[in-house]
Amino acid sequence: MITFDGVTKRYPDGNVAVDHLDLEIPAGQTTVLVGPSGCGKTTSLRMINRMVEPSTGRIRVDGRDVRDQDPAELRRSIGYVIQQAGLFPHRTVADNIATVPYLLGWDRRRARTRAHELMELVGLDADLARRYPHQLSGGQQQRVGVARALAADPPVLLMDEPFSAVDPVVRTSLQDELLRLQQELHKTIVFVTHDIDEAVRLGDTIAVFRPGGRLAQAAAPERLLAEPADDFVEGFIGYDRGVRRLSFFPARELRLRGDAVLAADTPVATARAVAAGGGEPWLLVVDDARRPRGWVSADLLTTADAQTPLGDLPLVGFGHVFTVEDDSLRAALDAAVLSPAGRAVGVTQDGTVVGVVAQSELGEAIWSVGNDDARDAEPVGQDG
């Protein structure tokens, strides 16, 4: 656990970067410090490994005041990932990763072996070990940066806007990778970003800083989206926090309708009866393996020949689907909004149809999430 006790950083010119910060960063979790530029988030991060010294207050890592330790030794026990990776251009990928082991005096072979283990862990091809940083893509460089920070297996990992210099697609894959790594490693991660979406994706706790170096709110992301402490936090989170919050609720609790799903060889006459019986304007047609083929509208059924199998009718594309087991309510809502039939198709992980859900039914589920709020429900999972 990392504890900030009344920490202030005031520069000689009178500028206050961090103002009376009290914050507990739980061990084994990811805490994201987020805020606009100049809010003191990076300064706070750098005070943990003494790259910046606080003017007043105390920072402890696992109960030990950081000022009781030699800065260089303290830093070797804390992983650090910097923006733009900060790789040493004159060292190969393997030697970059082995930086801290070398500083700790490991013998060469052990450090190299460790470097290769880490390359595998962060998803880097072993062939890259002898390359130099300039021969890597931005994403690969950032992976090397993460591997280097993890080399001596430090319990604490500081990450200073590590993914801000890569394009959005690469950024998303790096974020996924970090989530996967963290599930495996359970490090105490302190992550600085100015991107609230990144914070919501990665953080177990989010600490929002306001300009002037004051902590505005620290909470779990789902809480932060539900109850921003004040106008500043609400404004910083952005206007669609209600929709974004749906990411924290699983789609598996939706009630999917299986009766509106028909096989391709079903004759129109049968389908007509189903549509009339359930008052369904749209039916989903599936193939023999129960994979979606497309929508057929009740209107089309009334005019089509009664004996024609549904598969021979002109079907409307089924659009996006969501995976019932893994996806969130947000993904389900997205699928429904994008669907030409106004209905989302829920599938299993191998792509067979579980059932469909209409926008109106989703609305009920979302409304019940809002209701749960009032009863202070615990958030569940965070994907999507």
Next chain:
Amino acid sequence: MGDQPLVRWDWIASHLVDPIGTRLLEHLQLSITPILLGLLLALPLGVACVRWRALYPPVFTTVNILYAIPSIALFFLLLPYTSFSAWTAIIPLTVYTLAVLVPNVVDGLNQVPDHVRQAAEAMGFGPLRRLVQVELPVALPVVIAGLRVAAVATISMVSVASLVGLGGLGQLILTEGFRRQFPTPIVVGIVLSVALAFLVDGLLVLLQRWWTPWTPRPARAGGRNRRSAAASTAAASSAADRPAAPEGRRRRA
């Protein structure tokens, strides 16, 4: 020089070892020593100028003023103290190399990207270790670029020392050639001096390839996967590929 042929091969053949060989070796010694001494002085000076920024303007002005003093004047100024020893040539030439080498060491160190410096600090490098293991190696291409300019300039300048009785190939040109109105040694002196400059420059290029295999080669420029790498190493590579001393290639005679 009358109707003599420009080059008398028989003279060259009979004087190959002495004076041609001896003068060449002397020239080499008189130029390599100041280059190495200059580097030895420029490294701590440059490091100090980066560490204490306020030091750089006065140091920069001083090395430039020293560079502006005509070499012949410096040679004669030193004569009473060093008489006809090699130091009479070595000391002024060393001082001249500083005008190129100090700014290059400073620029090289300043070009170490900030994120690299910070990463080194955050990994737990102490200040000295960071300098030796990260900053100086990353500055190396720019330092070598300066070394190339200094080496070529010094090799050409050594000849002037012949006016005070030193000067390797300059002696060949002045004593054997000019004073005796005999063109062959002049041609030999010029050709060897230029060849020596080319050779040393070439060796430095090879040395740089060998020492800094990590600098991007121009042939690979513009390839994919260089987005952020390009930004951080572009400065180093442009400096590495051609000698770009901040003061340009000033010729001295």
